[in-house]
Amino acid sequence: MDEDLRQALDSLSPATCTYQEWLTVGMGLKQAGFPVSMWEQWSARDGSRYHKGECARKWETFRGSAAPVTENSIFKIAHDHGWTGPTGHALDWDDTIRAEDGRVVDPHWLDVPDLAIPAPDAPWDPAFQLVAYLRALFEPSDYVAYVTESFMDKDRRRPTKGSWSRTAEQLIDELEHCRGDLGAVLGDYDPEVGAWICFNPVDGQGRKDANITEYRYALVESDEQDLDRQVAILHQLELPLAALVYSGKKSIHGIVKVDASDYTEYRKRVDYLYDVCKKNGLVLDQQNRNPSRLSRMPGILRNGQKQCLLETNTGKSCWQEWVDWIESATDDLPDTENMADSWNDLPPLADPLIDGVLRQGHKMLLAGPSKAGKSFALIELCICIAEGRPWFGRFGCAQGKVLYINLELDRASCLHRFRDVYDALDLPPENVANIDLWNLRGASVPMDKLAPKLIRRAQRKNYLAVVLDPIYKVITGDENSADQMAKFCNQFDMVCRELGCAVIYCHHHSKGAQGGKRSMDRASGSGVFARDPDAMLDMTELEPTDAIREQLRNRAAAGACKEALDRRGMQDVYGQDDSLSRARMLDICKEHLSLADRRALDVAIEQSTRRALVQTAWRIEGTLREFPRFDPVNLWFDYPIHKLDAGLLEDLQPESDYKTLGARGAAKRWSDKGRENQAKKRSKELDSAFEACTMDGEVTVYAMAQYMDLKPRTVKSRLKADGGFWIDGEKVGRKEPGSRG
Template sequence: MNQSKFDRAKAWVKATPGAIAGQNGHGATFAVATALVHGFELTRTEAETLLCEYNSKCSPPWKPHELAHKLNQAQIVSHDKPRGWLLESHSITGQGGTPISPTGKFVVRKIQEIPKSDFRFSTIDFLKACFEPDEVVCICNDIVSDEEGRSRPASKGTFLKREEWIQNHFTPPISSMWNGPDSRGAYVRINPCLDESGSDSGVSAYRHVLIEMDEKSKDEQWTALKESKLPLSVVIDSGGKSLHGWVRVDAANKEEWAERRDIVYRHLESIGIDPKNKNASRFSRLAGVMRNGVEQKLIAVNVGAVNWEAFKDDLDAQDLPMEFTLDSIIEYDPKNDPDNLIGDRWIRRGSSLLFVGQSGCGKSSMAAYQGLKWASGADWFGVRPVRSLKVVYIQAENDIADQHDALKGAAQMTFGKENWERGLRNANMLFFRETVRTGADFAVMLRRLVRKTKADLVYIDPLLSYMGGNPSDIEVCANFTRHLLQPIMMETGVVLVLVHHFPKPKGKDDKPESVADLAYSGFGSSDLTNWA
């Protein structure tokens, strides 16, 4: 089901940084009021509700009569964009950018609505788009449902040649078993069949890979499929929550099919797809038939690249350095940077920070204090975030007792001795302990955690517990930071804060270090500082 106008506006407000006094706060808040009233076409009550949510992120918050005035003005001023323009296309994440991340992983940035057309594709159109005349196609309309209402095929299905299906079942007049009021839909295997086993070994042509992602709205799913540039034979509305994309991989055998399937899944992994569809004999929904009164609709045919080779060529071309075009450099607006998180672009999405100090000096407590401040939208020694940030703290050295003592102290510094507990509960900050995983294993866990929590900022404390090698070895250091951490930052926009310590003190006769020298004072390879 598509999101309502209110839900879409709510997601937009959630992703929009709060206004800050002295940084065009009046203009920023009026722009939000205008977007709610005019861009999303909300009622006055709906707009007031969401503007109050936005106000909770503003520093300082506006008074009620000030918010009411901005809504009044938004309703009466003239606008240069049509009413409802934000319902046609808007940012999912509040960020700008292209559909492909700098690492080559696919990332959706803009929602596009599913195209509407008076033309209706039929089941015959679907069958001709996906199968050859003499190929055996397996279709199943024998369906059972579990206690939660989830449907599945109750048999291996019926195996007929494509032309037999067309002539005997889908040439009008069509039986009510397919489109009548009692029809519960039908399934079709994504590849033609060699026998009636219904297994992967019974596939005669390894042509298609199935992808779906039913945790997103259908407009988001359509955008992901379309902008991925994958060679899609068809895109089908399942009649439920999901769209099904049939990726045409045209593999020579089962082994090549598996290789190409994995390429498809890696290409889409950053937006999340259903991992259960990894077999070549998988059932999808049959286009053109009715499912409990809703059509399993064929939305589009031949979307994206013309074939697998063209897609792969385009994918390989992305394996180049990220280009900043002259236009993008010239047109960048430093006063309107949606990726800015802290200060005057001191820390932007996808950047990093080293938090370095000598052993035993209280680095962890100070880092936790910094995180609590920024999670609360407050400044840390004058360094202020643009809004309350979602902060995650991963550490290796403290058990629950140590964590209590450290956090209590940091929370009392942040919220005061009387209010520290309430402030800590309300802070947008999560705490985790990881004592085993290092190197690549740690990076895999970190990627999952960032996606699950939607964190803006993640503290990794201490760095040496997770690097998995000698930090003085430039290859070890570069592999961990540039090859394991950097892709996560660029794919998700998360900021990583590495808590690290100085090497052992130098001799008493050594000269004091300059400020420039201190930049490289963390233990290990200088590449750590160069990366951060």
């Protein structure tokens, strides 16, 4: 561990660290038992910020805490700055080894070149070096800024403002006729310090950021690695290099073509460039981001070493070509394959998770309005998968482990719901251990943050399915945006792929009547919701007729009578046909039960009837990718479970509105009876609104519109159509009885 820590520190430049990172390094070293001198020596590498004695003073303030900073924090900082050393833990057999996102350079397989850096005593042509550099970077008419003089700042020499009054064409012409005397063209420089040049053209008035005329290039410089490894990484990254310059000391300067249109775009492109370099192990000097930054001028001596031009115009030809290459090299997408390779050896299809509906490892959406019992339906599904029983008594389920992610209920309510559904299904909890709960009410995070946390926790659980209920708690972005919802739904794909399980989730309907819409168009928000999953089940409410409700009453009464007789062992006094008739069963009970039993039966019939009438009716339709569409399934939601309908609901249709029905359907909908019912309904609404507004005194159209949540002109037209009210400007009053019309 000590050697790993030393390597991490060797790779980390204090000049690139923030103040907090610098403090963290000190705290981690002290906690690990190292001396303050180790922190001092490392910090001294940043000559511009290092002050002797400061580390010792800070060291004394590190007193420890309940959660101390350890050497692991140093490893993290080093990795964040591009170090590719140990990750701090041993790999397990089940661990997945994957490349870091955005990495194209494998540090173990670098093609390290032999650098053609001329020896100090080797002959060379300084003017030729600089001319080649100028021609590679500048147009003839570009003004070039450069610096040959320096001044002492604390303990190091720094460049002065320099010169910027000549164009590249003028400089090249003078250099070609100077007979190797660069001082005659540029002015004398200090050979102990060297000289500098600005790699972007200026306006001839100065060399600050404001003087830059075109944002063509950015500087990448690293002095934390061997020179040959720096060049190897730059080459393997295929950077669009206009020039590569040896600084004469311990770094290589890469002049990268970024071709930005303005300063804002320049900043974005440089941030992207530096981020890619960091991910690929190139530890850059973060102070080189400015477009007016100086780089080392080739053709110059620096303390006996030659600042020399190594190459020009290598790598990709331009910024966009490089970005396209980087994105394609790091997109983690699978390779294409030829159909002929698999034609005679097709892979097997995934086994069904829900028979005729969903395969294992696929995605399913359950959509419906509020109060449809969607959460209960998903709990029923979890139990059916855990126990290997049919869902809704209709769809067979594979048996296995399931994770239910509860985003809406408190823990106690969630646990009680599972117990209640088990009891209502009359299932013994023989395999309840197959169900895991993750209660995230009040702790949920957006899906792009939740997905990796979920994958990490569930990696070795072997779940057949992960159920999220409901997804509005974790939606990222605008649910009406196709682009944003496509990215959101991609998180489900990642969970399916990484865990090898199905992902099942529920979502709510959009507003308005749903019956006239296709089942896949009823979910709220973008159509991505309906088109992304492999199976979409949609629940729409049915309104039972008076005749159906009468049958419910009869069945409830007959069922209560049957239960009373069975409880007393009188199954032989009625037949199968008798058990379906309320009147017949009451006669049998009157004949065979005591007066006390009949009184108890009356109470039971009342309770059974009340429960039957509060049931809601639902129809489930499926839009499936892997299976043929099944016939609609009709259900009764008898809290807390859904029960298959025995045929009462077959002829019912969900409620529709004018827009969804279309012209022919609307004509049927708005029959004489329909118009009459609608008029009565609107008349009642107007009466209620008028009475409510009289509490404030005078009634106005605006007050009624506000109460009814309608536009004033809509209210005014309804008042006129009703005929029971008078309108005087904006005032509203009720007509005398008998004067309607």
